[in-house]
Amino acid sequence: DTGVSQDPRHKITKRGQNVTFRCDPISEHNRLYWYRQTLGQGPEFLTYFQNEAQLEKSRLLSDRFSAERPKGSFSTLEIQRTEQGDSAMYLCASSLLAGGETQYFGPGTRLLVL
Amino acid sequence: KNEVEQSPQNLTAQEGEFITINCSYSVGISALHWLQQHPGGGIVSLFMLSSGKKKHGRLIATINIQEKHSSLHITASHPRDSAVYICAARMGFGNEKLTFGTGTRLTIIP
Numbered sequence: 157d158t159g160v161s162q163d164p165r166h167k168i169t170k171r172g173q174n175v176t177f178r179c180d181p182i183s184e185h186n187r188l189y190w191y192r193q194t195l196g197q198g199p200e201f202l203t204y205f206q207n208e209a210q211l212e213k214s215r216l217l218s219d220r221f222s223a224e225r226p227k228g229s230f231s232t233l234e235i236q237r238t239e240q241g242d243s244a245m246y247l248c249a250s251s252l253l254a255g256g257e258t259q260y261f262g263p264g265t266r267l268l269v270l
Numbered sequence: 271k272n273e274v275e276q277s278p279q280n281l282t283a284q285e286g287e288f289i290t291i292n293c294s295y296s297v298g299i300s301a302l303h304w305l306q307q308h309p310g311g312g313i314v315s316l317f318m319l320s321s322g323k324k325k326h327g328r329l330i331a332t333i334n335i336q337e338k339h340s341s342l343h344i345t346a347s348h349p350r351d352s353a354v355y356i357c358a359a360r361m362g363f364g365n366e367k368l369t370f371g372t373g374t375r376l377t378i379i380p
Contacts, residue, residue: 187366189366189367189368191368191370193311196372197372197373198274198356198358198370198371198372198373199313199356199358199368199370200370201367201368201369204366204367211366212366212367214367245311247311247313249313251366258303258315258318259303259315259368260315261305261312261313261314261315263310263311263312264311264312264313266311
């Protein structure tokens with residue numbers, strides 16, 4: 157296994173369009189996390205899943221954002237009606253079990269909304 | 271005020287120098303992570319600790335739970351250590367999300 161993968165690595169879109177990102181975690185990891193990082197800042201938590209259940213969502217995740225992990229493996233993050241403020245790096249991480257397990261990060265998807 | 275604060279924000283040093291990056295947090299935590307982020311965005315987890323000290327190669331991480339403070343040290347720094355170093359705290363037991371500091375940009379000059 158080569159680690160957490162994300163697709164696409166870069167996305168340029170026009171304001172108002174919908175975008176969808178995919179994250180494939182390390183295969184045996186049951187926890188999956190989404191973070192957002194804007195330029196010059198540390199990442200911010202968006203949401204996380206244990207298996208297919210979405211256990212927590214940040215207030216940052218407006219109703220334009222939706223995340224799914226339908227079979228407890230890969231996850232998708234969709235942003236509807238994108239705004240320029242959505243421009244950021246979207247990071248996915250996965251971990252095994254809970255209680256202080258190391259999170260392994262993917263390379264991120266860099267989104268630019270024009 | 272961010273719950274996790276790092277200092278300094280930027281650090282430039284000569285190759286070979288001993289580097290210290292500090293992280294303080296305002297509430298009780300269950301674990302603290304040190305992460306390294308290279309240009310292009312990839313993040314690598316360096317350490318996860320909840321007490322004491324950990325060492326891996328030239329990197330040393332310490333945490334003082336009572337003082338709510340952690341440090342990352344790099345001995346014999348090298349230009350390839352140039353990166354952004356981020357501390358992230360798991361706030362409380364049963365709370366799996368990480369709260370991140372804003373990062374310290376380290377540049378090691380040959």
